[in-house]
Amino acid sequence: MPSASRPYSSPAAVIDSDAMDSAAPAVTVESINPKVLGCEYAVLGEIVSHSQRLQHELQNKPGFHPFNEVCFFVFFCSLLQILGHSNFFSQKFIEILDSYWQILYFNVGNPQSLGQKAITFFREVLVLCDHPPLLDKSETRALFSGDAIARARHILDGVKGLRDAVAAGIASRDGFPANPDDIFLTDGATPAVHIIMQLLIRSEKDGILCPIPQYPLYSASIFLHGGSLVPYYLDESTGWGLEIAELKKQLDEARSKGITVRALVVINPGNPTGQVLAKENQKQIVDFCKSEGLVLLADEVYQDNVYVDDKKFNSFKKIARSMGYEDADLLLVSIQSVSKGYYGECGKRGGYMEVTGFSDEVKEQIRKVATVNLCFSNISGQILVSLVMNPPKIGDESYESFNAEKQGILSSLARRAKALEDAFNGLEGVTCNKAEGAMYLFPRLHLPQKAIEAAKVINSAPDVFYARRLLDATGIVVVPGSGFGQVRANA
Amino acid sequence: MPSASRPYSSPAAVIDSDAMDSAAPAVTVESINPKVLGCEYAVLGEIVSHSQRLQHELQNKPGFHPFNEVCFFVFFCSLLQILGHSNFFSQKFIEILDSYWQILYFNVGNPQSLGQKAITFFREVLVLCDHPPLLDKSETRALFSGDAIARARHILDGVKGLRDAVAAGIASRDGFPANPDDIFLTDGATPAVHIIMQLLIRSEKDGILCPIPQYPLYSASIFLHGGSLVPYYLDESTGWGLEIAELKKQLDEARSKGITVRALVVINPGNPTGQVLAKENQKQIVDFCKSEGLVLLADEVYQDNVYVDDKKFNSFKKIARSMGYEDADLLLVSIQSVSKGYYGECGKRGGYMEVTGFSDEVKEQIRKVATVNLCFSNISGQILVSLVMNPPKIGDESYESFNAEKQGILSSLARRAKALEDAFNGLEGVTCNKAEGAMYLFPRLHLPQKAIEAAKVINSAPDVFYARRLLDATGIVVVPGSGFGQVRANA
Numbered sequence: 001m002p003s004a005s006r007p008y009s010s011p012a013a014v015i016d017s018d019a020m021d022s023a024a025p026a027v028t029v030e031s032i033n034p035k036v037l038g039c040e041y042a043v044l045g046e047i048v049s050h051s052q053r054l055q056h057e058l059q060n061k062p063g064f065h066p067f068n069e070v071c072f073f074v075f076f077c078s079l080l081q082i083l084g085h086s087n088f089f090s091q092k093f094i095e096i097l098d099s100y101w102q103i104l105y106f107n108v109g110n111p112q113s114l115g116q117k118a119i120t121f122f123r124e125v126l127v128l129c130d131h132p133p134l135l136d137k138s139e140t141r142a143l144f145s146g147d148a149i150a151r152a153r154h155i156l157d158g159v160k161g162l163r164d165a166v167a168a169g170i171a172s173r174d175g176f177p178a179n180p181d182d183i184f185l186t187d188g189a190t191p192a193v194h195i196i197m198q199l200l201i202r203s204e205k206d207g208i209l210c211p212i213p214q215y216p217l218y219s220a221s222i223f224l225h226g227g228s229l230v231p232y233y234l235d236e237s238t239g240w241g242l243e244i245a246e247l248k249k250q251l252d253e254a255r256s257k258g259i260t261v262r263a264l265v266v267i268n269p270g271n272p273t274g275q276v277l278a279k280e281n282q283k284q285i286v287d288f289c290k291s292e293g294l295v296l297l298a299d300e301v302y303q304d305n306v307y308v309d310d311k312k313f314n315s316f317k318k319i320a321r322s323m324g325y326e327d328a329d330l331l332l333v334s335i336q337s338v339s340k341g342y343y344g345e346c347g348k349r350g351g352y353m354e355v356t357g358f359s360d361e362v363k364e365q366i367r368k369v370a371t372v373n374l375c376f377s378n379i380s381g382q383i384l385v386s387l388v389m390n391p392p393k394i395g396d397e398s399y400e401s402f403n404a405e406k407q408g409i410l411s412s413l414a415r416r417a418k419a420l421e422d423a424f425n426g427l428e429g430v431t432c433n434k435a436e437g438a439m440y441l442f443p444r445l446h447l448p449q450k451a452i453e454a455a456k457v458i459n460s461a462p463d464v465f466y467a468r469r470l471l472d473a474t475g476i477v478v479v480p481g482s483g484f485g486q487v488r489a490n491a
Numbered sequence: 492m493p494s495a496s497r498p499y500s501s502p503a504a505v506i507d508s509d510a511m512d513s514a515a516p517a518v519t520v521e522s523i524n525p526k527v528l529g530c531e532y533a534v535l536g537e538i539v540s541h542s543q544r545l546q547h548e549l550q551n552k553p554g555f556h557p558f559n560e561v562c563f564f565v566f567f568c569s570l571l572q573i574l575g576h577s578n579f580f581s582q583k584f585i586e587i588l589d590s591y592w593q594i595l596y597f598n599v600g601n602p603q604s605l606g607q608k609a610i611t612f613f614r615e616v617l618v619l620c621d622h623p624p625l626l627d628k629s630e631t632r633a634l635f636s637g638d639a640i641a642r643a644r645h646i647l648d649g650v651k652g653l654r655d656a657v658a659a660g661i662a663s664r665d666g667f668p669a670n671p672d673d674i675f676l677t678d679g680a681t682p683a684v685h686i687i688m689q690l691l692i693r694s695e696k697d698g699i700l701c702p703i704p705q706y707p708l709y710s711a712s713i714f715l716h717g718g719s720l721v722p723y724y725l726d727e728s729t730g731w732g733l734e735i736a737e738l739k740k741q742l743d744e745a746r747s748k749g750i751t752v753r754a755l756v757v758i759n760p761g762n763p764t765g766q767v768l769a770k771e772n773q774k775q776i777v778d779f780c781k782s783e784g785l786v787l788l789a790d791e792v793y794q795d796n797v798y799v800d801d802k803k804f805n806s807f808k809k810i811a812r813s814m815g816y817e818d819a820d821l822l823l824v825s826i827q828s829v830s831k832g833y834y835g836e837c838g839k840r841g842g843y844m845e846v847t848g849f850s851d852e853v854k855e856q857i858r859k860v861a862t863v864n865l866c867f868s869n870i871s872g873q874i875l876v877s878l879v880m881n882p883p884k885i886g887d888e889s890y891e892s893f894n895a896e897k898q899g900i901l902s903s904l905a906r907r908a909k910a911l912e913d914a915f916n917g918l919e920g921v922t923c924n925k926a927e928g929a930m931y932l933f934p935r936l937h938l939p940q941k942a943i944e945a946a947k948v949i950n951s952a953p954d955v956f957y958a959r960r961l962l963d964a965t966g967i968v969v970v971p972g973s974g975f976g977q978v979r980a981n982a
Contacts, residue, residue, distance in 0.1 A: 026784065027690075027691070027753075027786060027822055027849060027850075027853055028850065028852070028853065029850075029852045029853060029856060031693075032690050032691065032693075032853065032856060033689060033690055033691065033692060033693050033716075034693065035689075036689055036690055036856055036859070036860050037856060039859065039860065039863060049855070118622075120624075123621055123622045124622065126621055126622075127618045127621050127622045127625075130614055130617055130618050130621065130871075131609075131614045131615065131617075131618045133611075134618075134634060137633075137634055139630035139633050139634055140634070142628075142630050143625060143628055143630055143631070143634075187678060187840070187869075190864065191864075194864065198524060198526075198527055198715070199518075199523050199524055199527055200518070200523065200524065201524060202523075202524050202525065217863070220863045221863070224689070224860075224863065225524075262518075293517065295518060331518055347869060347870035347871075348869055348870070348871075349678070349840070349868075349869035358518060359518075359519065359520075361519070361520045362518055362519065362520060362523065364540070365520060365523060365527055365528060368527070368530065369527050369530065369715075372530060372708070372711045372712070372715065373681065373682075373685065377840075378678075378838060378839055378840035378869050378871070378872060379838035379839070380621075380838075380839075380869070380871055381869060
C-alpha cells in the first residue's frame with residue numbers, strides 16, 4: 001500500500017483509486033453501517049419524508065397544494081400518529097379525521113400547542129426545582145400551590161432519593177414492595193428498550209418474541225443490535241388477543257431454526273392495538289416466560305390509559321407476586337414513561353425501568369451500559385417520573401384541581417376513543433376493534449381491488465399507496481399499518 | 492428438539508439440561524452480549540463501585556471508616572472528575588484535593604448543591620417556557636427579567652425554530668454561515684458520538700483515530716459498536732501536543748493491518764488533558780482529514796472554557812472556512828453540549844451536532860437513527876442549547892447581571908485551574924502541564940518503586956492501587972489515569 005508516500009498536508013492531493021483502497025471510503029449510504037441503512041422505522045418512513053417535502057413546498061409555493069397545512073393525524077392524544085393497515089379513501093373518512101385531529105408542528109417548543117394541557121402540579125414542582133431562588137420570594141406563594149412548594153423543597157433537600165420515590169409509587173400501585181436498587185431512571189421508554197436489547201442480543205442467533213402489529217421501536221432496536229425478531233401475531237378477530245398457543249408455536253419454530261429466544265415483549269395496554277390484557281391471560285404469560293426461561297419485557301407505558309369499566313391495568317410484577325412468585329422466579333423488566341398516561345409529557349424525556357430477577361452482576365452491567373449511553377434522564381425528567389408515580393393525594397392542597405385535570409384528560413381521551421371507534425365502524429368497508437386502552441385504534445380498511453392493483457403497478461404496498469394519496473389530497477399524514485408489521489388480510 | 496412436548500403453562504416445570512440447550516440461557520454475565528461485558532468505562536470502573544460500597548457501609552456503620560462521607564473529587568467544576576495516571580500518596584496531596592473538591596451526591600436532584608450556580612437568565616427562560624401560565628400573572632414581572640419574559644414568549648410563539656437559533660449562534664461565533672438543516676439537537680454530546688460511531692462502523696475492520704489519553708466515552712462507544720480504536724498519542728512533554736506526524740504514523744500502521752480508518756476524533760479544548768489547539772495546528776488537522784478522506788469528529792464541548800490569554804477557541808468549521816474550504820470539501824461533525832462552559836448544565840441534557848459535508852441521503856440516515864434512538868433532547872435541553880448559543884447581548888435588560896455571573900464562573904474556573912496547576916507542580920514527584928482550557932488537569936504522579944511492586948502483588952495497575960488506597964484512607968474518589976488509556980511512563 002502506497003499510503004505512506006502520500007503527502008497528508010497538501011489540500012490539493014488527489015486520492016487515486018489505488019490509494020482509495022487503503023484510504024477511507026467516502027461517506028455514502030453505501031459505505032455506512034448496513035444495520036443503520038437497513039433499519040426501518042415506520043413513524044419516520046417515506047410518508048413522513050414526503051410530508052416534509054410538501055411542507056417545504058407549501059412554504060415556498062402557497063396555493064400549490066389543495067391544503068394549507070401538513071398535519072399529522074394525532075389520534076386522541078398528543079403524539080404523532082398512525083393508522084390504517086389497509087386502504088380506504090372516502091370523503092367521510094377524511095371528515096372524521098378532520099374532526100379529531102390535532103396539529104403537530106415540526107418545530108418543537110411549545111408542548112401546550114398540542115392541545116393537551118400539562119398537569120399544573122407537575123409543572124409547578126418542576127419549575128420550582130429548576131429555579132430555586134423562586135422559593136425565597138414573597139410573590140411565589142401567590143403563583144404556586146403550597147404542596148407544590150413543599151414537594152419542591154423536599155426534592156431539593158434530597159430527603160428521599162428519586163428512585164426511592166418511584167419505588168414507593170410502584171409499591172403503592174401494586175400492593176407489593178419495590179426495591180429502589182431495581183429502578184433505573186431512563187430518558188423515556190426508548191433507551192430502556194435499547195439497553196435490554198443491547199444486553200441480551202449477542203448475534204442474529206438470539207431472538208426476541210415481539211407482537212405483530214408492534215410499535216416499530218422494537219423491530220428497529222432488534223435490527224440495530226443485530227438480533228432476530230421472532231413474531232407472534234395478535235388475533236384481530238378476538239380483539240387483538242394474545243394466545244399462549246401462538247407464542248408457543250412461534251417459540252418452537254424459532255428454536256427449530258437454531259434461534260435462542262431470549263425475551264418476550266408484551267405491550268400492555270397495547271400499542272398500536274389498544275387492547276388491555278385480562279388478568280388470567282397475564283398469569284399464563286408469566287408462567288410461559290418462567291417455564292421457558294424468557295425475560296418478560298413488559299412495556300407498561302400506557303398503565304394509566306384504560307377506558308373500559310370491565311378492564312383494569314395490572315402490572316406484570318403484581319401478577320407474578322400475586323401468584324406467589326418471588327424476585328428470583330421471573331426475569332422481568334417493566335418499563336414506564338412520563339410521555340403517556342394523563343400526563344403526556346413527551347418532551348420531558350422521563351421514565352424508568354424496574355428490573356427484577358436479575359443478579360447483581362447483571363444489573364451492574366446494565367448500569368454500566370446505561371452510563372456509557374448516558375441515557376439516564378435529565379433531572380427534570382427524573383423528578384417528573386417521581387411525581388407521576390406519586391401524584392397529589394386526597395387532602396393535599398392541589399388534590400382537587402389535580403384530580404379535575406386528570407379526570408378531564410382521561411375522560412376526553414375515552415370519549416374520543418369511543419367516538420372514533422364508532423365512527424370507523426360506521427364507515428362502509430372499515431372495521432375496528434374496541435378501544436380499551438393506550439392511545440390507539442388500528443382500524444382495518446378493506447381496499448377496493450382496483451386500488452390494490454394501482455399500488456402494485458407502482459410497486460408500492462397498498463396501504464403506503466393509500467397513505468400517500470391521502471397526504472397528497474388532504475395534507476393529512478397517517479403512517480401505513482404495514483410499518484407495524486401487520487399482515488394484509490385482503491391483498 | 493423436544494421443546495414442543497414441554498408444557499409451557501406449568502410453573503413447576505423443571506427445565507432439564509436437554510431442554511436448556513434449545514431454551515433460553517439464564518441471563519448471567521456469561522450469557523449477555525460480550526460487547527457489553529467487555530466494554531470498559533473508567534469513570535464507572537472498580538474504584539467507583541468500591542466507593543459505592545463504602546458509601547453504603549458509612550450509612551449502616553457510622554464511624555467504621557476514617558471519613559464521614561464518600562466524595563467525588565470534582566475538579567474545578569461540577570462534573571465527576573478524574574485524576575492521576577501514576578501514583579503518589581501524600582498528606583499534602585490530600586490537602587490540596589481537600590481544598591478544591593466539591594461534593595457530588597449520588598442521588599441527583601439539586602444541581603445547585605454542586606456549588607456552581609446556574610445562569611439566572613437561562614433558568615428564567617426555561618421556567619417560563621415550562622409553565623406558560625406564569626406569563627399571564629402580574630407577580631411574574633417582579634420575579635423575572637423583562638428580556639427573559641420576552642425570550643420565553645418568542646420561543647413559545649415558535650417565531651423562529653430552535654435549530655435556526657442555534658445556527659444563528661454558530662454563524663455569529665464563527666463569522667461564517669450555518670445551515671439549520673445541518674443541526675441535530677441532541678441529548679448532550681454523548682448520543683451524538685454514539686450516532687456517528689453507529690453510522691460509520693460496519694465491523695472491526697473500521698477504525699477511528701482517537702487521542703490518548705482520551706475521554707473514555709470514545710473507546711467505550713467504538714467497542715460497543717464493534718469497531719477498532721486507532722490510538723494516537725498526545726505528547727505530554729510538549730503540553731499534550733497533537734503532532735500530524737504521529738497521526739500519519741498511526742493511520743498508516745492501521746491501514747497496513749487492513750483497518751479502514753473512517754474518522755479522526757479531536758477534543759478541543761482537550762479532555763482530560765486541558766490543552767487548547769493552536770490555529771496552525773488546526774489547519775494541519777483539517778488538511779490531514781481532507782486529504783485522507785477522514786470524517787473530522789470535533790468534540791468542541793469546552794469551547795467556552797479557555798483560561799490563557801495567548802490561546803483562543805476556534806471551531807474547526809471556522810478554520811476550514813477561513814482556509815477557503817466549502818461544505819463539500821470536508822466531512823465535519825462538530826459537537827457542543829450545555830453541560831460544560833460557564834453554563835455547566837449537565838442535568839439538563841442538551842446539545843447539538845453540526846454535520847457538514849455529508850450528502851442529504853446520509854443526513855437522512857443520521858436523522859433516522861437519531862429518531863429510533865429517540866436521542867433528541869428533551870424540550871428544555873433544546874431550548875437551553877438555543878440560549879447558550881444566543882445569550883443576552885449588550886443592552887439587554889439581563890446583560891449586566893448575566894455577564895457578571897458568566898465572568899464570575901469563568902474567572903473562578905481559571906483561578907482554580909491555575910492554583911491547582913501550581914499546587915501539583917509544587918509537590919515532590921508530581922508534574923503537571925499548563926491548564927489552558929476545558930475543566931481538567933492530568934498530572935503525572937511519579938510512584939515509588941515499592942508501591943508499584945505492591946500493586947503488582949495484588950495484580951492491580953499501579954494507579955488503580957493508588958486510587959483504591961486514597962479512597963480507603965480518605966473517602967476521596969479519583970479515577971485512575973490508565974482508564975483514559977494513558978501509558979505508564981515509569982512502571
